[in-house]
Amino acid sequence: MSMVPTLLKVEGLSKSYGGVHAVRSVSFELRAGEILALIGPNGAGKSTCFDMLNGQNTPDSGRITLLGEDTIGRKPRAVWRLGVGRTFQITATFPTMTVRENVQVALVSYGRQLFNLWGSTAQFARDEAGRLLDLVGMGAYAERPCGELAYGDLKRLELAIALANQPRLLLMDEPTAGMAPRERIELMRLTARIAREQSIGVLFTEHDMDVVFEHADRILVLNRGSLIAEGSPEEVRGNPQVRAIYLGEGLVYDARHREGAGA
Amino acid sequence: MAFYFVQFLTGLASAASLFLVASGLSIIFGVTRIVNFAHGAFYMLGAYVAFTLTERFSGALGFWGGIVAAALVVAVVGVLVEMVLLRRIYHAPELFQLLATFGLTLMVQDIVVMIWGPDDLLGRRAPGFKGAVDFFGQNIPSYDLFLIALSPVVLGILWLLFQRTRWGVLVRAATQDRDMVAALGVNQKWLFTSVFALGVFLAALGGALQIPRDAVHHALDLRIIVEVFVVVVIGGLGSIIGAFVAAVLVSELNAFGILIFPKISIILVFLVMAVVLIVRPWGLFGKPEAAARRTPGLTVNPWRPLNSAERLMSVGALALAAMLPLFAGNYALTVGSEIAIFVIFAASLHFLMSVGGLASFGHAAYFGLGAYGVAFLAKAAGLPMIVSLLLGPVLGLLGAAVFGFFAVQLSGVYFAMLTLAFAQIVWSIAFQWVAVTGGDNGILGVWPDKWAAGPAAFYWLSLAIAAVAVTVLRVIVFSPFGFALRATRDSPLRSEAIGINGKRVQWTAFVISGTVAGIGGALFAYLKGSVFPDSLGISLSVDALVMVLLGGVETVSGAVIGAIVFKAANIWLVSQTDLSKLVLGGFIVLMVVAFPKGIVGTLETIWNRRRSTDTKSALATSRVEVAE
Numbered sequence: 001m002s003m004v005p006t007l008l009k010v011e012g013l014s015k016s017y018g019g020v021h022a023v024r025s026v027s028f029e030l031r032a033g034e035i036l037a038l039i040g041p042n043g044a045g046k047s048t049c050f051d052m053l054n055g056q057n058t059p060d061s062g063r064i065t066l067l068g069e070d071t072i073g074r075k076p077r078a079v080w081r082l083g084v085g086r087t088f089q090i091t092a093t094f095p096t097m098t099v100r101e102n103v104q105v106a107l108v109s110y111g112r113q114l115f116n117l118w119g120s121t122a123q124f125a126r127d128e129a130g131r132l133l134d135l136v137g138m139g140a141y142a143e144r145p146c147g148e149l150a151y152g153d154l155k156r157l158e159l160a161i162a163l164a165n166q167p168r169l170l171l172m173d174e175p176t177a178g179m180a181p182r183e184r185i186e187l188m189r190l191t192a193r194i195a196r197e198q199s200i201g202v203l204f205t206e207h208d209m210d211v212v213f214e215h216a217d218r219i220l221v222l223n224r225g226s227l228i229a230e231g232s233p234e235e236v237r238g239n240p241q242v243r244a245i246y247l248g249e250g251l252v253y254d255a256r257h258r259e260g261a262g263a
Numbered sequence: 264m265a266f267y268f269v270q271f272l273t274g275l276a277s278a279a280s281l282f283l284v285a286s287g288l289s290i291i292f293g294v295t296r297i298v299n300f301a302h303g304a305f306y307m308l309g310a311y312v313a314f315t316l317t318e319r320f321s322g323a324l325g326f327w328g329g330i331v332a333a334a335l336v337v338a339v340v341g342v343l344v345e346m347v348l349l350r351r352i353y354h355a356p357e358l359f360q361l362l363a364t365f366g367l368t369l370m371v372q373d374i375v376v377m378i379w380g381p382d383d384l385l386g387r388r389a390p391g392f393k394g395a396v397d398f399f400g401q402n403i404p405s406y407d408l409f410l411i412a413l414s415p416v417v418l419g420i421l422w423l424l425f426q427r428t429r430w431g432v433l434v435r436a437a438t439q440d441r442d443m444v445a446a447l448g449v450n451q452k453w454l455f456t457s458v459f460a461l462g463v464f465l466a467a468l469g470g471a472l473q474i475p476r477d478a479v480h481h482a483l484d485l486r487i488i489v490e491v492f493v494v495v496v497i498g499g500l501g502s503i504i505g506a507f508v509a510a511v512l513v514s515e516l517n518a519f520g521i522l523i524f525p526k527i528s529i530i531l532v533f534l535v536m537a538v539v540l541i542v543r544p545w546g547l548f549g550k551p552e553a554a555a556r557r558t559p560g561l562t563v564n565p566w567r568p569l570n571s572a573e574r575l576m577s578v579g580a581l582a583l584a585a586m587l588p589l590f591a592g593n594y595a596l597t598v599g600s601e602i603a604i605f606v607i608f609a610a611s612l613h614f615l616m617s618v619g620g621l622a623s624f625g626h627a628a629y630f631g632l633g634a635y636g637v638a639f640l641a642k643a644a645g646l647p648m649i650v651s652l653l654l655g656p657v658l659g660l661l662g663a664a665v666f667g668f669f670a671v672q673l674s675g676v677y678f679a680m681l682t683l684a685f686a687q688i689v690w691s692i693a694f695q696w697v698a699v700t701g702g703d704n705g706i707l708g709v710w711p712d713k714w715a716a717g718p719a720a721f722y723w724l725s726l727a728i729a730a731v732a733v734t735v736l737r738v739i740v741f742s743p744f745g746f747a748l749r750a751t752r753d754s755p756l757r758s759e760a761i762g763i764n765g766k767r768v769q770w771t772a773f774v775i776s777g778t779v780a781g782i783g784g785a786l787f788a789y790l791k792g793s794v795f796p797d798s799l800g801i802s803l804s805v806d807a808l809v810m811v812l813l814g815g816v817e818t819v820s821g822a823v824i825g826a827i828v829f830k831a832a833n834i835w836l837v838s839q840t841d842l843s844k845l846v847l848g849g850f851i852v853l854m855v856v857a858f859p860k861g862i863v864g865t866l867e868t869i870w871n872r873r874r875s876t877d878t879k880s881a882l883a884t885s886r887v888e889v890a891e
Contacts, residue, residue: 054760080762092757094750098565105750106761108743114763115771116743122568124743145565161761 004031007169007201008053013062015048022048023059024225032168033199035192037212040222041245046205047089049222050173053203054086055079067168085162089174091154095147099138099157102146103129106164132160136190152183159191170195172204176211184208188215209246213237221245265399274518275511276407276476279414280306282510283469284487285494286421286503287462293438293501294458297349298357298676300364302466303488304371308337309467310479311379314386317474323390334468341463345456351856353455357676358622362812363855365805368484369848375481377842386474406475413472417465418507425503434458438501485801489687492680493532497539499549500677508547529691536684537669544672566819568741581730588719596718597790598834603725604786606826607732609810611779613822614736616811618745619772620752621671624679625686626780626807628666631799633659633781634788635693638706641788648712652785659781660774662689667773671766686804693796705795709788725786732779733823739775740819748772806833809851815861824863 008030015023023045030036038046051057053064055076064071071079080086094102107125108114133139136156141149149157155175162170175191176184192215195202206212212219212233219236221229229239236242288302316329344367352360392406425431433454437444445451470483494513498505513532520531545551569577587599612626636658640651666685670678693700700706715721739745750758751765758765788794797803806829814825837843860868 076759077762077764080760086760088756088760092754092760094753094757096566096749096753097746101746105746105758105763108746109762113743114747114768117739117745117775119742120568121741121743121746161757164761 004033004199006030007032007034007067008203009063009065010053011063011065013049013052013059013064015045015052015057015059021225023052023222025062026222026225026227028220028227028230030169030201030203032201033196035195035202035204035215035217037216037219038203038205038222039207039209039212039219043224044222045225046222047173050171050203050205053079054084054171080165083165083168084171085165085167085169086171087155087158087162087173087175089177091151091158093146093154093157093161095145097146098142099133099144099146099149100126100129100142102157103132103160103164106161110165132163133157135163135194136160152179152187155179155183155187156190159187159194163194166198167200170200170202170204172202174205174207176206176208184211185214191215265401269398269401269403270518270522271515272403272407272411274515276404276410277517278510278514279410280469280473281487281490281494281514282414282507283417283472284466285491285498285506285510286417287465287469288491289495289498289501289503289506290421290434290465291459291462292495292676294434294441295349295353295455296357296441297353297360297364298500298680299459299462300361300488301344301367301371302364302462302491303484303486304368305337305341305463305466306470306487307375307479307481307483308340308371309333309470310386310474310483311375311384311470312336312467313471313474314379314384314479317387326387326390330468330471333471334464337467337470338460338464341467342456342460345459348852348856349459350452350455355855355859357679358616358808358812358816359855359859361622361624361676361679362805362808363852366848366851366855368488369805369844369851371848372481372484373842373845373848379479379481381481383478383480385478389475392475404476410472410476414507414510418503421503430457489684489801493536493684495546496677496680496684497536497546499543499546501550502546502548505546505548529688529695533685533688540669540672540681545677566740568737581726584726585723588722593718596722598831600718600722600725600786600790601834602827602830603722603729604783604790605806605810605830606729606823607783607786608780609807609814609822609826609829610729610733610736610820611776611783612807613811613814613816613820613825614740614779615772615776617816617818617821618740618748618752619769619776621674621769621773622679622808623670623773623776623804624683624808625689625801625804626682626776627799627801627803628682628686628689629659629663629777629780630784630787630803630807631693631794631796632662632689632777633784634794634798635700635706635784636781637785637788638709638794641709642706648715648789652782652789655785655788656778656781659784660778663774663777663781664770667770667777671769671773683801683804686799686801690796690799690801693799700796703796705793707793709794710792711789715789721790725790728782728786732782733820736775736779737820744768744771809847809854811861812851812854812859813861815864815867817860818863818867821861821863825861828862 006029010029011027013023013026014021026049038049040046048057052059055071055074055078059072066079066082066084069082071082094105097105101121104121104124104126107128108121111125113119113124130139130142133142136159138153138156138160141153146157170191172191176187179187188211191202194200216233218231219233220227221236221242223245229236229242284302284306288299291297291299313330313333316333317326320329348363348367352363389406389409392409395402395404396408425435433444433449437454441451444454490513494506494509497512498509512535516532516535520529524530539547588596591599608630612623615621615623633656637651637655640646640654641648646654666682670681670685673681694702696702710716711721715724747758747763747768750763751768755765784798787798810825810829811822812825813829814821814823833847836846840846858865
């Protein structure tokens with residue numbers, strides 16, 4: 001594992017609003033191909049952390065190094081150019097375009113053709129868009145208007161868009177929120193497979209502990225802005241502080257697995 | 264020194280009416296999210312009704328009672344308008360709300376002239392405030408002092424109303440979260456109606472209080488609404504304190520601007536507005552609006568380039584249009600040229616609105632700048648027509664580059680108000696800077712060169728340029744840039760997250776659109792042989808909006824059809840009736856309420872529905888076959 005290069009390095013990240021410390025001196029690293037979960041109860045500072053990594057929010061202090069580049073002060077679009085794909089808690093896509101066109105726009109941007117006034121977008125990177133859609137299992141929906149998609153399909157489309165710039169890092173804010181249980185598992189399996197194949201680092205937040213413990217290589221636990229635990233799913237599950245915060249959830253998970261092992 | 268102090272007091276007195284109208288607009292916007300374009304019309308109605316009442320009833324009681332009664336009467340009119348019209352469009356897009364209330368404004372202009380006649384009316388002086396106060400040799404009308412005292416009093420009353428009454432608490436709650444208030448069981452309908460009534464009352468009071476200072480005339484509405492838009496952009500829409508501070512600021516800038524730049528006093532206000540927008544895009548006291556999420560599935564008809572049959576049909580239509588000189592007379596050809604020019608203008612605005620999602624309410628600025636550009640080059644520099652036609656639109660391009668840079672910092676209603684204010688500033692410069700623009704007299708004698716002077720030649724020229732302009736804009740719609748622009752419109756969040764610099768994309772679109780509008784304006788100057796400030800005016804901007812809406816704002820090139828139908832109908836209408844504004848205004852209101860998709864949009868919907876029912880029935884038959 002130590003041979004794999006560090007993709008993302010976060011050191012002493014802090015942000016406060018008035019007197020409230022939303023994020024307090026958070027440090028962690030993420031390696032290529034690794035799937036890292038950021039969990040914590042509501043208000044723990046997960047989203048603030050995420051927005052700072054993405055460039056939507058500026059930290060008060062700390063450093064974020066992505067592939068050797070300092071990202072603080074860069075706009076989201078500049079962070080994207082460094083090789084970061086992002087999906088949102090509530091999907092953000094282009095509802096008036098077709099599914100394929102949604103991906104094509106991202107490819108246009110990646111190919112630096114945004115100010116090309118004369119070409120035909122329909123022909124632009126058509127096959128590449130199709131390949132990305134096939135990859136997330138949306139190939140059959142390529143010509144459908146995006147506004148007609150079911151929510152689970154929108155999530156998959158968002159993943160295809162986020163992969164368009166051949167990212168080294170994927171930031172996924174609650175990737176399975178609002179999905180049915182079976183869709184959740186499918187989407188995370190898909191994400192994990194793509195991450196391993198293309199050695200993309202994935203950082204995701206999630207409320208569903210089943211998803212977290214099933215798919216994360218490593219887990220970070222935030223509480224009231226501070227990192228209180230970090231480690232493999234087994235380590236985190238055994239951590240009494242985490243149990244105290246999560247009360248039932250971790251226990252239920254544990255109990256069910258023991259039952260499964262017993263049977 | 265005393266002179267400057269008196270100038271300062273005059274500014275404060277002018278701020279009173281501005282504050283009343285702006286606070287009314289802000290209160291209405293806060294709760295209903297409607298920017299009431301008709302607010303200037305209510306202000307003007309207040310002045311007219313107050314004039315009638317104060318003439319009818321004598322004495323101090325008659326005067327002051329008349330002022331208050333006028334505001335109340337107009338507030339009742341406002342309630343009727345709210346119940347009949349606004350309740351139907353609370354959930355419509357902002358553009359439609361602005362247009363519907365503008366339609367009302369147009370109707371009121373004609374109604375006012377019908378009732379009170381076209382002449383300026385001089386109201387009577389306020390009893391008790393007829394004289395002037397001497398201040399170190401300078402006179403200040405005592406009525407001005409009354410107005411200066413009045414605005415803090417009104418501000419205080421509004422504050423008490425919102426802080427200390429149950430109704431005020433509800434209004435403040437609704438300003439923060441309408442749906443929550445409705446969920447708590449408050450009757451939203453009557454809350455909205457009462458808020459609208461208060462806003463209209465304030466506007467009418469502002470108008471009524473002006474009659475001792477100013478003549479009452481039927482152009483008051485647009486003058487005040489533009490100033491009020493500037494005030495709320497600076498102060499922040501929805502903030503009463505902001506309206507107060509900005510009203511004082513703008514009035515003082517006007518009062519002292521006249522001393523510094525006597526010819527173009529409005530420049531100073533513009534500069535301050537530009538600075539405020541850069542530092543605080545939502546105004547001094549405003550709050551940033553949450554970016555509106557586009558509802559998925561909003562656009563029913565997907566966009567695609569023309570297929571070969573449609574392309575053939577377009578070329579056929581163009582060829583038919585080109586044959587007009589074979590059988591039509593000179594007058595018809597001139598009308599045809601004008602229609603072609605307005606196709607260019609409407610298509611340029613349509614590009615900005617439908618692809619960019621940016622509804623400009625001052626697009627005539629760039630049309631007019633193109634026209635003035637040609638006039639300067641042809642008259643002052645004596646350049647030949649081809650050169651002027653090519654270089655004239657550069658003025659439109661430059662104007663769009665400067666104003667567009669500021670305008671795209673904002674979106675939605677703020678964008679609409681700002682573009683309107685910019686256009687009005689350009690209009691004022693053209694109107695006031697007589698030495699360069701000829702002011703109201705315009706620039707005459709801009710005639711085409713010999714080869715294009717005949718009506719048929721000029722018609723062909725206009726038609727060819729229109730065809731090229733529309734084609735180029737369509738190509739851009741389907742180009743990578745066009746998609747980047749649509750992406751920015753559809754989801755600013757997502758487009759930023761895939762590396763699109765939305766502001767720069769929108770700015771580029773604004774410049775393209777302004778340049779094409781300038782091309783239309785350049786031709787227009789040669790068609791008319793002259794240029795007047797009218798070609799930069801609000802009514803021309805609104806004509807373009809109506810053409811776009813009539814064609815269908817959610818279509819790719821509906822504006823072409825919209826421009827042809829509107830312009831032809833308009834020319835016919837003006838020849839048939841004196842009340843063209845009333846008819847046009849009523850038409851706009853009706854269209855927004857009953858026909859929001861426009862001609863092309865409606866046809867597309869019918870076409871798509873028929874096609875989808877065809878495929879559905881085909882599916883049904885095949886399923887039946889399988890079942891058998």
